[in-house]
Amino acid sequence: MILKSELRKNLEEGLPVLIYDFDGREEEVDMMFYGGKITWKSINLLRKDAGGLICYVTTENYGKKLGLDFMVNIVKEKYPNLAKKPVYGDEPAFSLWVNHVATRTGINDYDRAKTINELHNVISLINQDETLAREKFEKEFYSPGHVPILLSRGLNKRKGHTELSISLLEYVGLEKSAVIAEMLDDGKSMSKEKALRYAKYNGFLFIEGNEILKEVSL
């Protein structure tokens, strides 16, 4: 059972939560942070202890309000021969890759934290002033950059870490803004058992996709 208050407290304190998707899907664990609590130290931990691709996550609906499309739609139009699906079947959640204009190269921990902090600010502005949020996004970001944006289609359409992380934020009542990276290990994805031991050792929450499905209404 997921303890809502404990989960919200951890996320608001800037602690990561580990999410395992499902047997028969990627069978991977992603490290997830709340997008509103990212510092350069969170990027450092994602890079060193998780090791996978560090992605910013929000919803398809918010993405549309900023004029963002799924990369797969762009690829289908421009490079139709490359528009294949990964082995586990889902259409990827990728949209554009961006940097904030105040970054230098965009890749170090400070730069990626800056890009993500400013993405979170844009996302938080959407519900107050949609037009201003889009203007701010177009004025302050450029693409291609070093932070991929993933857009959640909702768990009723796709059951990836993208959708699981957004559902957890909705469940605890936080803004739909997350940062995730896969946990890797010596040339492979980290096993669920090893990620569980890592979570226990560090006092981080470990949540399975099936537990999330039980708590949220699809």
Ligand SMILES: O=C(CO)[C@H](O)[C@H](O)COP(=O)(O)O
């Ligand atoms: O692979 C990815 C995007 O597609 C990301 O790296 C991330 O792990 C989320 O993936 P998914 O939502 O497919 O589990």
